[in-house]
Amino acid sequence: MLSKEKTAYIFLILTTLFWSGNFIVGKAASLFEIPPFTLNFYRWLFAWLILAPFTLKEILKKKNYILENIKLILILGITSITIFNSIVYYSLNFTQVISGVLMISTIPVMIIFFCWIFKIEKTNIYQITGVIFSLLGVVVIITKADLRIILNLNFNKGDLWMAVAMFSWAIYSALLRKKNFKLSQLSLLQTIISAGLIMLLPAYLIEFAMGYRVNIHLPFILTLTYVVFFPGLASFTLWIKGISIIGSNRSGIFLHLMPIFSTILAILIFNEKFMAYHLIGAIFIVTGIVLSSKKTKHG
Helix, strand or coil: CCCHHHHHHHHHHHHHHHHHHHHHHHHHHHHCCCCHHHHHHHHHHHHHHHHHHHHHHHHHHCHHHHHHCHHHHHHHHHHHHHHHHHHHHHHCCCCCHHHHHHHHCCHHHHHHHHHHHCCCCCCCHHHHHHHHHHHHHHHHHHHCCCHHHHHCCCCCHHHHHHHHHHHHHHHHHHHHCCCCCCCCHHHHHHHHHHHHHHHHHHHHHHHHHCCCCCCCCHHHHHHHHHHHHHHHHHHHHHHHHHHHHHCHHHHHHHHHHHHHHHHHHHHHHHCCCCCHHHHHHHHHHHHHHHHHCCCCCCC
């Protein structure tokens, strides 16, 4: 029988694997000219419809409780569903997947910062050291262990929007830990999706009015199927479960696995070669995750 912590680690590893695939699919969506806000809207609309039979009874029963916490639920929906996912798809129209993954390396730092600001969790020396090691690993992978690439790195429009997306996700992850909701995890996810969809609707309608229409063809169907079931329903559920077990700070560090997974996916899909710097970077990232998962004797 796996311990709660080991179970959380499995949940978080699967989460990051599915999210890595989301970046690959998101880039493919831009190549097939699938509008980003439209893709995100239908992604969560279908996720909502799939969850509805399993959650609406509880949501209706606890509607007063949900209304009491509506401000926090709206913020969670806006930061995760409305802003993060939409901007990730939008930014991939202008930047490479690898640049987007680089932005992810800032999330654990942001989560720890917001948890400290909101007085949600304390940090310890292991978490700080773990973040540093993981950041080093990400830098090694992104720069191919070549310092000249760092010096010549110029962020484009997509990179800047990706930073906004990651900033939004860090707030979501920190606030998710702020309150233990008296809802099942599926119902909590459904309420967050509902809030996010309401705020996403105007963006979708504006995009539609501007003439950005989706073609119902095989690439769109395959893309939508993946983003609904894997980075959508599965990852969000597993992320909530992981955070509920080991906390925001320790969960956030697992996001550093995404550069590894993205690199592997790029090798499989785009026939890129696995180089020495990939291995060095992976070692740093795994070391960072192990360190950040340690607790001090004070807890």
